[in-house]
Amino acid sequence: MTDNQAVISVKNLTQRYGKGRLIYSGLNFDVPKGRILGLLGKNGTGKTTTINILMGYLRPQSGECRIFGEPITEIRPETRARIALLIEGHIQYSFMTIEQIERFYSRFYPKWNKDAYYELMNKLHVSPNQRISTMSCGQRSQVALGLILAQNADLLVLDDFSLGLDPGYRRLFVDYLHEFAKAEEKTVFMTSHIIQDLERLIDDCIILDYGKILTQTSVADLLRDFACYTFTCDTDTLPEFDEASGIVNPSLIRNEVELYTFKPREHVAHVLESHGISPSNMKRREMSLEDAFIGLTGKY
Amino acid sequence: MKRFYYILVTLLATAVLSWVLPWLLSLCFPQNIADPFVSWSPVNDRFIVSMPSENGHEDPEIFDYDPATATSSEHYTRDQRDSLLPEMYVNQLASKGLMPDSLKGIEMSMQNIRRNRWVFASFPRDINRSVPTIYPLMESMPARFELEDPKVALTMHDGVEIIDMETNSTDDVRTRRFAKMFADKGFRFPAKEAMANITTRKAYDNGYLIIDAGNNLYHLKMQVGRPSMARIELPAGAKPVHVFVTENADRMLYGLVSCEDGSLYGLERDTYRMIKLPRVDFDPEHQRLTIIKSLFSWTIKNCGDKEIVWTALDAQNGNKLLGEYRYTYPTGARDKIEKWIFPFTTSFTSDTDLYVYPRVGNFSWHAIFLNALLAAIVAFRLRKHKTGCLVANVVLTLLFGIFIFVPSLVIRHQ
């Protein structure tokens, strides 16, 4: 694999739940080296499914996925050693102790950094002989994070790291991961259902809806180009905006209208006018990544 | 790997079902039809047959059979039957005062009847089983006249060895004595078969009958701790295969000897004469044999695969053949159904042995009709699959029928 090649490359990926509902069709994305990409979506949109496909635990219906240039079904053990995996719920070998699990994994990874692991463990106030099964969810997440940091992998794949964590542990996780990924120029592919944590962490995002990709862009571009407009108008109901209008998820509460769009303000004003709506006091509202996510996917 | 796994699980399930399904069918249709009871009557010189009812709960049908004319003339009640078989129902007749004092000039006292009456039975399961080649040796002439449990055992592998059970070590003195005796009698090691009745619940001990590696027959006893051995002269052409020691009240025989050609001999006590039982064709490894010897006759019941043959011999007249009665096993509901459903069956055990190993049998061409129907269903189900897959499945269903059809339906290959 050359340096400018994508670490993860997904082409025309199509997947269904069994023979039933389409999860997505023709999904394409690349994760370049050194980037942190977040795969965002509501529950059931296929985030974990995508991770399972990428890690070789699920054969897709069609499409091609490569990691470090190797097809995912034929990844060599040496290549697997370059990928750190966090399973949803911070699952680890819970029958091992903190010490045993470090000793176990250290044998598999040539760049193993024992100090990184123990630095994090020292913060947990747990005994080295404590079994993982007796730890809280937050403590387990730190063990999983410590192992990922110690593995010193080139690609980190994290499935819903925030699941079951309280805000403190989430923050700790994000901070450590961000510092590690940026300092070591690691590539990260992650999912989370708590979007607010990701804003400080990810460079790029893919936002999935049921059966399709809503957007695939950098977080900076998303927050720059995707806007939320609010205005008041004298109407009881909002008209149906077609796809060409570029207006998504408009809502009306009393006389206050809120709508989202990638289009410029002039375009929005023109569309509203063509529908006989005269907005007054129209403003662009500042948005967080979470606001943008809800704006794109809707509240329901 | 996934395809290989699917094929493996399907074939494993097929093998298992070829055992389980016939077993389940046998549970649904139990076949417990008892054999008829047949005995030679010295009163009317005919076989008396007690044929059990089909369900086994009603009174048996009792009739006679004349082997000379192959006809049956009379039906009898149970009381009438008792009178026709006075040696067998001696207690019933005596209690009613109906026991004759003599029959055909022979005294019919209870003592005389009991002394001359014995039963011998041989079952394939007793022969077809793993047995140790260590033979406990009884003292035939115990000092206190009562038989005692053996304290030594005999082995006849490369040579003879007497093992003292208490110390689990060789009894050198006796081993030397026995070895000399075996050598003197020309015994060829190892022994092929040795048979004795090791029990103290008998009147006397006849010791062992032994077949050596050269198919010679020997009689061995331990008397006062010393060997007593005889090499038995065999009739021309007789090759002994199995031996049975009898210790009956009449003390007439040492035992019975079955030979490779199916003949059965009685080994006369003291004279060591081999007396052939006429018309008997006995394969101890596959057939059940029962002999009821009485004052007047031998009734020999030989159960084969398809029929039972009773042979009656005249005990008062040099074992002359009196007649034969044959009974063919009825075909039960299970057999009738089985042959239409199953192309074959697998079993791990058998009524004729005590070994466990897979045995495939009961091949039935009748099942081809069901197999063809199932193959058609398979062909319809797989009509959109590749030709190779379709053909393989159809051929396998034609061969293995329901045994592969069920797993191929149940085991998902997604």
Place this chain on the structure above:
Amino acid sequence: MYSALLFKEWLKTRRVFFVALIVSLLVAGYVILTMNSHISANGVNILWLGMILKDCSFVDPVKYLPLAIGMALGIAQMAPEMSHKRLKLTLHLPYPHSRLVSLMLATGTIQLLVIFVLQAIVIAVYDATILPGEMVWRVLLTMLPWYLAGICAYLCVSAVCLEGTWYTRVILSLLGITLMMVMFLKPGVMAAYNSMIIVIIILILILAVLSFGSIARFKEGLQD
């Protein structure tokens, strides 16, 4: 890597291993005590006669123990892999999957062999003091199918545990139960399975393949 994997399997199974070993040795002790008390009460010659003429092997208490041990070890070793789909962690290790599964199964099988061999040795050593070699050998041949059934049970349970779908787990379980029934068809008859030993060994090889199949299916995404 090899030693680390052994370490992982050992951590999962060590408790069951030690408990099974102790129980096996206790049962062996019980067999010896039973034979001893029989000898004290009736004399050694009656014990010989019982063994030679009546197929009294005195090892009946051993019969279902290997089966139970095999199942317990299989559950102890494989259930943690499937709880929370922890198998994903194992399959993500930079180690060839076929070698990984082989090593897991070999670890369990070797542990079973250690337990069974030790128990058999204890019984055989005692038997050898009171019985001739042929009888000792017959006792061992009587126990051999039970031990092999224990290994079969272990492999069946492993395949069932590693299987990702409940439907196929039920199918494999039914298959396993039926196969186990075959292993205990003629209890009490010594050395009845002599001709079956080779069949059971072939069956062991087939059952070992099932776990590889379960893993292959898991990797295809056949999971509930």
